[in-house]
Amino acid sequence: MKQLLLCGLVALISCLPATAQQAPAKIKIKTKGGAPPPPAAPAAPDWARTYAATIRPEELRENLTVVASDAFQGREAGQPGQKMAAEFLVKQFAALGLQGPVQGGDSPYLQHFPLLRGTPAPGGYVQVGGQRYEWLNDFFSYGPMPSPFLAPTVGQPVFVGFGVEQGTYNDYAGLDVQGKDVVALMGEPQDDRGRKLLKPRGRAADYWDSGLRKAALAKAHGARSIFLVTFAPSAAFRKEGQQFGSALREPAFSLPDPGPAIIDTVSESIPPGIGVFLTSQELGLRLAGATMPEVLGYVRALGQAGGPVRAAFQPPTATFYLPQAQQQLTTENVLGFLEGTDKKEEVLVISAHYDHLGVKHDTIYNGADDDGSGTVAVLQLAKAFAQAQREGHGPRRSILFVAMTAEEEGLFGSEYYTAHPVLPLAQTIADLNIDMVGRSDRKHGPKRHFVCVVGSDKLSSDLHRINEAANRDYTHLELDYRFNVPNEPEHIYYRSDHYNFARRGIPVIFYTTGEHADYHKATDDVDKIEFDKLAERAQLVFYTAWELANREQRIVVDSNKP
Template sequence: MLKMYALAALLLASALPAAAQTAPTKIKVKTKGAPATPAAPDISQTYAALIQPADLRTHLTVVASDAFQGREAGQPGQKLAADYLQKQFAELGLQGPVAGSDNPYLQHFQLTHSLYAPGGYLKVGAQRYEYLSDWFSYGPMPSPFLTETTSQPVFAGFGVEQGAYSDYAGLDVNGKDVVVIMGEPQDERGRKLLKPLGRKDDYWDSGLRKAALAKAHGARSIFLMTFAPSLTFQKQTSELGESLREAAFSLPDPGPEIIDTVAENIPPGIGVYFTSQELGLAMAGTSINGLLDYVRALGRAGRPVPAGFQPPVATIYLPQNQQPLTTENVLGFLEGSDKKDEVLVVSAHYDHLGVKHDTVYNGADDDGSGTVAVMALAKAFAQAKKDGHGPRRSILFVLMTAEEEGLFGSEYYTAHPVFPLANTIADLNIDMVGRTDRKHSAKRHFVCIVGSDKLSSELHAINEAANRDYTHLELDYHFNIPGEPEHIYYRSDHYNFARRKIPVIFYTTGEHVDYHKVTDDVEKIEFDKLAERAQLVFHTAWALANREQRIVVDSNKP
């Protein structure tokens, strides 16, 4: 599962009162009509029973072994894993659907790997501000300032846009460097001018949303001005340590872009940086009193007002060592019968964190568990077809790469689909389903369901019916609540399908004490529970693939 960059410096990002978190509540989902059930439930049960703990253990022992070196995208271990997985698909009789590839089971694509290099700085006039002291990037990302670059600065207020309120109205920021204030605009009584979006009272407190909006307007970079004085900012930067020097990955050819200001991940193609209060004021071309005068005037007017200051030209330099690397998604295709042009995607990611300090991070749960679950589903559906009970719709099993680096495998697939997205009915994504998280006791048989109701009420009903009729697991929806603080909905490969309006279900059991640690090993996997959860996905997939009508898209929840 993709790591979330929860930077401590953000606690000092706004001078405005922090919005209270929405308390989790139980979700009530309205559905349209009676839930569809499998046309032949006895057949569904027969083939779901082929998903057994022993088979899952056999494959995971290989996938999460030291021989595969942590399966880091673009590295030799990931290539070994891809070769193993594509051979398993071929042995099951699945087709390799990737046209033009040297191997039809592999969808190759390139990433750019960017490594930190010392010496970055930003100069405003005669004053020089050092990188990782007075400014830093929001998570690993490629630098747009590989050589000393003259900035094209634009001050854009709070950098927000909602309804009639737009800090970008009348501004040309295309290819330029935007400077904005963290937080949200308020009136003179300290009340936010913008209404909460859904349950998200703190929607525009997110630097990532401001970055996505700036990217949508064509900006080259965005500098997010915090209200942390330099000494405080530098202390927090020091505490973040090596996390600010991690390698960055990017897609040089991401394909057709989807404008998305809801995302919780770093938007590609734009530099996103936090600054200390001193540097932010210098870049805006004002003092703290001048900035407060602007904020008060905006609050009195209830709308954006012209700033009484002009940001000066700056010089920006952020070196990196950038190298191209190739990685690949692994695809296996099972053709349907009378509705074969419609495609159900079943996905997981098979990459993990690789080798760090000569230690292999095996990623047995993240996401070896999802990987072997997809393989088990593929085996069950392939056997059903061999026995004359093949699905009506086609099923595409996709094992994604580079999820840990930024959901890049699914981003590439959805931008370069093997089958038209218009014909893709849903994505069932499995990521970390082999353990018990910190919120549940070991005795509970559960799975967390995320996103099932956000685009299709029918999809949610079908999954609930499959569980009621077959697996009888506790379905936990706490990650599905709007405003959920861990942002799980945005942190795995299903999200790139959802942002393209394809209904999704994300199956997970959440983070545990070994998440992204060297101790995430095979011996800690609960294979009986992993099999149960995979069987639920199978029954839901069976219903989706065999029902008469394609599921509706009738919701649009954030």
């Protein structure tokens, strides 16, 4: 009855007019257990959710309509359209109140650096004895690259077997190849049963099958060029050269000032500063100074010895010539800096590349997804953190937002930044890199909300857990790790700007949705971008960045698998 009376009185009071409710009450009600507990304190605001909500599809669309417009002419590095895009990004960073951290230049937001652009010219050859072997018929470069033989150059090739070095197996032992041109067989040494003599590198059973890894090792030993001998007869090799001829005639780029060298025999990209060539069987044997029976005998000897043996071949003097028209260009990374509070000396980098393929045959390649989508995501992330700072909730650590240039030419923007950092790499806690996040691929389709996560566990288990927790607590996307597995055939991990941070020991996450039908085509336009999904993916990056920038402890680097 006492409880019923109390309920009735409460209901009656709630029905009275406001003036009646404010009248002094004469009724006292006793309850068991003393005074009622005080009301619970209101929950603290979730500022991460508050500012993530500012990343909206309509603003992403507005910025991408500018970045991927015809006016910017495809944003090719070193060309006027790229300069226009850089100017737009500078204005955006400045309007948000971000600082320009670059010292001593014409703009504190621009990190200028030189590029060398080489366009192949006809007439390239290799001459051995009296025999002349033609470029694209008997040899061709391993992808577009600057030529080390702009004039006819006489050299004494050095045969280096399979050109590998692992453990006690070393094809370079006792050889001086500094400034020389090495000749290496494709493939790996095997025994008489066809079993490889080298143990797998980690889980990579075919590690040294890669010609680019052999090229990186040759570069580490100081070689000027490497000629990789295929066992394809001349007719088959010539057909392959014709198939790839148009791509091999495209301009090639290099960094004249790459900074301190880092020997990288892991990635699948052309190492800078060395010529890398494939040869037909005939030319390869001539350069090695051997016949096919002699090469087969050498391979059998390796298998019988279970390790390297010195070949008795005597490579002859050769003349190399691969002309190019070379042009010096200047391009720019665009940087915006948001200073942290009590941990401001530590820096989180959030990056995307803003360059694309430019104009080809009078057609503009706008690159809306590649990587206009990542570029505008970085702008929205910068806006969200800048607003948080203005309203008194800025990050504890500093954040550097970087729009990289010359990614399409060879990850040169990030290579230059990490070799010439504006802020110390030792104080850089991680790089969150965004490249192609505006579309759905064939595997997932338009109804699935997903993002591919690459590299999160390579260097820091903390980073991997933080990203997964951010997704679990907030965005609820399907996290696809298919590009993160060992021996991933597309080598996606090595193909965007995060990798230059990773190979310097800085933890990374690469966010992408992978290739689609319009990848590197003129049809990669704004009207195909799924802006609601782009916003979701950018919000996941924000939540992960929020935790990285505000947590008490800097994330640990507890593995070494760049």
